[in-house]
Amino acid sequence: MSKSIPSFNDFFQVIENYVSSPKQNRGDVVKYYSPSEISQQINLQISENGEDLASLVEYAKKYLELSVNTGSKQFLNQLFSGFNFPAFFGEMVAASSNTTMATFEAAPVATEIERELIRLMNTYTGYENGDGIFLTGGSNSNLIAMFSARNRIFPEGRISGVDGNLKLKAFVNEQAHYSFDTAANLLGIGTENVVKVKADSQGRMIPSELERALEASINKGETPFFVAATCGTTMLGAFDPINKMVSICQKYNVWFHVDGAFGGSLILSPKYRHFFMGLEHADSFTWDAHKVMNIPLICSVILVKQAGTLHHNIVGANTDYLYHSNSVEEDLGEKSIQCGRRADAVKLWFSWKCYGKEGYAKRVENLMAMATHAEEIVKQTPKLELLVPRQSLNICFRYVPKVNVDLNKFNLTIRENLRKSGESIVNYGYIGETLAIRLVVSNGDMQKEDVEQFFQNFMSIANQVESNINE
Numbered sequence: 001m002s003k004s005i006p007s008f009n010d011f012f013q014v015i016e017n018y019v020s021s022p023k024q025n026r027g028d029v030v031k032y033y034s035p036s037e038i039s040q041q042i043n044l045q046i047s048e049n050g051e052d053l054a055s056l057v058e059y060a061k062k063y064l065e066l067s068v069n070t071g072s073k074q075f076l077n078q079l080f081s082g083f084n085f086p087a088f089f090g091e092m093v094a095a096s097s098n099t100t101m102a103t104f105e106a107a108p109v110a111t112e113i114e115r116e117l118i119r120l121m122n123t124y125t126g127y128e129n130g131d132g133i134f135l136t137g138g139s140n141s142n143l144i145a146m147f148s149a150r151n152r153i154f155p156e157g158r159i160s161g162v163d164g165n166l167k168l169k170a171f172v173n174e175q176a177h178y179s180f181d182t183a184a185n186l187l188g189i190g191t192e193n194v195v196k197v198k199a200d201s202q203g204r205m206i207p208s209e210l211e212r213a214l215e216a217s218i219n220k221g222e223t224p225f226f227v228a229a230t231c232g233t234t235m236l237g238a239f240d241p242i243n244k245m246v247s248i249c250q251k252y253n254v255w256f257h258v259d260g261a262f263g264g265s266l267i268l269s270p271k272y273r274h275f276f277m278g279l280e281h282a283d284s285f286t287w288d289a290h291k292v293m294n295i296p297l298i299c300s301v302i303l304v305k306q307a308g309t310l311h312h313n314i315v316g317a318n319t320d321y322l323y324h325s326n327s328v329e330e331d332l333g334e335k336s337i338q339c340g341r342r343a344d345a346v347k348l349w350f351s352w353k354c355y356g357k358e359g360y361a362k363r364v365e366n367l368m369a370m371a372t373h374a375e376e377i378v379k380q381t382p383k384l385e386l387l388v389p390r391q392s393l394n395i396c397f398r399y400v401p402k403v404n405v406d407l408n409k410f411n412l413t414i415r416e417n418l419r420k421s422g423e424s425i426v427n428y429g430y431i432g433e434t435l436a437i438r439l440v441v442s443n444g445d446m447q448k449e450d451v452e453q454f455f456q457n458f459m460s461i462a463n464q465v466e467s468n469i470n471e
């Protein structure tokens, strides 16, 4: 490696060119290369003696050229998207000080920032004596919720391990995220003990089905210990009826978790508070700021109603080399399953500082307006079929050509051709046996013209695919 360090300006220029170009913002989501083509485009091998530092600038350009522009308003593929400058800046600031959130002594200001954000986020959930921690994603937040529930009902299990005779059972929406299965797997509960409760035609859990499933479980001598509602299911964006589920969980004395990884950020606007009625009675809440708040991945939080819950999960081994408790400095690591932990709160704080509470409320209101606009376009466009009425930010639809074809295959071809065209990326999934194009509106900067641009791109590819069949 040569000792010559290129100036910071050279590096930042590459990034600035990338994030501020009009193409990055509006189009050209990806220049598609196959896996083998990618390794021809960039030298992936690590050499024995290293390379000149200056070559990093060229690698950075190449890397960005070969990456998907998730900041583009035509990146509609996932539940996260967008380029958020203040958060990006906060990410760089946090990386510059490169610390771990384990202790106040190593991360004094980041600790206080995290505590402030947990306090703020709990003003939205209504947890007056709550707590929380930043962690590595919504999946892991759901894991910690189930872990906390297991440790409440069976605290000895933290030391002696899980007792299979207890027959612990968890209950989730049949369309809930797969992380609940992973959590049950990891916690020694087993995936077959995650009961999938029936949802209605719009994907919302049916409360009477939950009660029926709980009763059936108790009658079999099992121990229901955990129920999860979802605020914004992954495919349909459905919101489970929290309020009704709360009373059922109270009746059966079961931990009630709310997975708001995706739709949880709608809580930022009073307009959508109705989705969260009863949340203040739930035991825990997952909230991913890296999705609808457009913070760079990863930025995720678990909030708990009862302070002390997270500390209770951790059985202190010999940690006196790390935690030197004192009454004025809180070491957040003592309530985390991580030891080293990134200062993810910092980038969220930078963003929230800039937009303010009102600004974020407006951003999520804009998202709902854009999703409504997309739904209207689907309804008004001949050949497009809305498959499920929209509840939040997901629009599930398909193209129905005049000719008689296998609609699943046909729509998959449109989606693949659109993705490889690089003009827009949208995802798909199945509703029962039906392949649905799933359009997710999660970039808070989107405007009507971006939504319209997407449908122009989609229809143009769809028409080509249809005319290829007719030829």
Ligand SMILES: Cc1ncc(COP(=O)(O)O)c(C=O)c1O
Pocket: 079, 136, 137, 138, 139, 140, 142, 176, 177, 179, 230, 232, 233, 234, 259, 261, 262, 288, 300
């Ligand atoms: C409803 C829901 N819960 C949890 C998750 C997991 O979140 P993460 O990707 O941050 O692990 C997702 C991810 O898409 C989700 O849609």
